[in-house]
Amino acid sequence: MQVATSLFYDRNAAAMQALQSHADTLNTQVATGKKLTSASDDPVAYQTLRGIATATANDTAYKGNLTLAGSLLTQTDTTLGSITTQLQQASSLVLQARNGTQTADSRKIIGQQLAGIADSIAALANGKDARGQPIFGDANGGAAVTKNADGSYTYATTTGSPIPVGEGQTVQTGDTAARVLTFGGKDTLGVLSTLAASLQAGTATDGDMGQAITDLTDAGTQVSDVQASVGARGARVDILQSTLTTTANDRETLRSGLEDTDTTAALAELSKTMTILSATQASFTKLSSLSLFDYLK
Structure with a gap:
């Protein structure tokens, strides 16, 4: 099966972007102490919190x-x-x-x-x-x-x-x-x-x-x-x-269960996400640097 170069880059870029976005969300949750930053995060929970x-x-x-x-x-x-x-x-x-x-x-x-x-x-x-x-x-x-x-x-x-x-x-x-x-x-x-x-x-x-x-x-x-x-x-x-x-x-x-960040769990998740992101970036860098001759070896 052939994979186009552009598709290879797009898939990896999307994966890294998703990981980075998840890491940013976790960072915000840890910094603010709040799991929800907008109604779209969890509409049901947000409505409950308003009540x-x-x-x-x-x-x-x-x-x-x-x-x-x-x-x-x-x-x-x-x-x-x-x-x-x-x-x-x-x-x-x-x-x-x-x-x-x-x-x-x-x-x-x-x-x-x-x-x-x-x-x-x-x-x-x-x-x-x-x-x-x-x-x-x-x-x-x-x-x-x-x-x-x-x-x-x-x-x-x-x-x-x-x-x-x-x-x-x-x-x-x-x-x-x-x-x-x-x-x-x-x-x-x-x-x-x-x-x-x-x-x-x-x-x-x-x-x-x-x-x-x-x-x-x-x-x-x-x-x-x-x-x-x-x-x-x-x-x-x-x-x-x-x-x-x-x-x-x-x-x-x-309220606390719906809104407050579990800092310990969030930090653990952040650490895991950053590890995966680093590994993905390293893999992408290595694969993208390979030439045709490298593949034929």
Whole structure:
């Protein structure tokens, strides 16, 4: 069989070019640490990597939101705990006032203290979170608790927008003042202010004080129920944070397998390729230098 000289050169040149191109690719992979330099290298893997990048960006935002939600829920829980403390103090004062040894003047002082506790609870309920939003009111910034001219109280019945913490998932970090401070058709601050006024006026009866103790116990139970709900939301945030971390680790493992260069394997392959290229070049040089007389020997 006869092989044309041009065909001989073309075949060898193509082989050496392919080897050189493969060596260049391996060099680039080692230098950049990336196996894929363009979508054409592996279209399926490239598309998967784009999806991973999008999911990672979304989870970065969700991670920040979860951190914020956890912090705000802690603040809400702390505020509810402070309200509970105030209610316990109020119950203790009413028990003192109900003691038969108390004088009218001492009951008047207790009434003043109860009025101060009502103001303190109202101030706590009107507190704002780290974002400057009402903890127990709506996102418009209105007061969660408003004291009316007749001494009664109006409570916010809506709260701020929930925080997105995952695909289709949100967490409400606050609650409504109405849920925190109303129970069984009564309101906590109304109970306190009414008894405070009657103690200061000297008109409070033993029955009034007994009913107030019962009402304050119910008020404390209501606050505890809300606090338990906040605690459950906090536990959910913890679970979501843990899940997010696990998902991020799994996603990174997948990304690395698709994109990152196995440096040891790539260097070994490069060494093998360069050896073959050198041998091919040497062979081509030797064969191309032979004359007809060399073939006839």
